[in-house]
Amino acid sequence: MPRKGENIRKRKDGRWEARYFKGRDEHGHIRYGYVYAKTYRQVREKKMNMVRQTLKKDENCQADSEIHTVEHLCQLWMRDKRNRVKPSTYANYESIVMKHIMGAFDKNPKEITQEDVYTFIDSLAKKELQSSTIRSITDILRYIFRKGNQLGIVENEVVKCCVYHNGRSMVRVCYGDDRKKIEQVLFAMDNLFALGILLMLSTGIRVGELCGIRWEDISFEEKTFRIVRTIQRIKNDGNVEKKGKTYVHIGTPKTETSLRVIPIPTKLYSSLLKYKSQPCYYLLTGSSSCMEPRNVQKRFATILRKNQITHYNLHSLRHGFASTAIEKGIDCKTLSSILGHASTNITLDLYVHSNRKMMQNCVDSIL
8 A cells, every 4th residue: 555655546447646756847846747557566666667767867967057956966966876875775765765855845955944844844744654764854855955065055054954853763672571482482493494583582683684694604613603794675776687676685784883793692502503504505594595584574473473472573673682681781882792883872772772670670779
């Protein structure tokens, strides 16, 4: 089904209709284009293709005098990013720019005010988007306007106000009794998939990182494993070597600090040794073919459902690991290194969640 803000609707005649930003007329007014299809997926893909063409149009506009619209500024920023970020990151940027920023400002960048930005942010909130989504949109808008500021066409104060101040959305954290139940079920299963999830549960690695672990990354002598690759499914942005609308991308982890060596949990060492396979084989599959994150999530959800355990997405295991580690007195620097964060602030702000037991211990320690 369509998401809020996509400008996609189902017509009375049963067809799906999508509206997209097409350009501006001689008076500077927005012109919209429309595409139609039998299904939501088809019309969404048609819309994305049309807007992608709009983004690539006039790519040669370089001089300040040629940048008369926010759309031109978006094109310039996107072109700069194309070869500087990972394909998965670029695909995310492109999607946000096309869905939410193109056509949102009916002004020359030089004329945009702080009030225009605040109005834009309010419009996002009215669409009932998640806080994390609005934050991502405003972050990218800030990057685009910062580019404009460097070119002398966007005021610095406008750049500064591209911030969403609402609190972060609550994350379901897997700890306590549910965590223990999941551990028991996974240990009882005694297979490669269960072993992989237990590794996530006990080290906080990301699902894409788990999918990318090969046996060559595990050192039984040093009792450690390395995170050197991650697996994601991303949109195919005209890559002729890849078939289909999306493809599985195998690349390096999220940041440089995500390249790390982690100790093997003692309880999992003998199990890993039992399943040891060819160096080039992936841990989760025991073969040369990898498993992609969405399939890991589906299989994990099935395990929870069959065992009548509360549903958790896999990223909640990472949050649960961080919170449990702090509860057990692990110092934040060590925890940050295991999680692959650039600073302890990220660990504390995003991944450590206070629970009733931690708060009770805190107040009891004072008296």
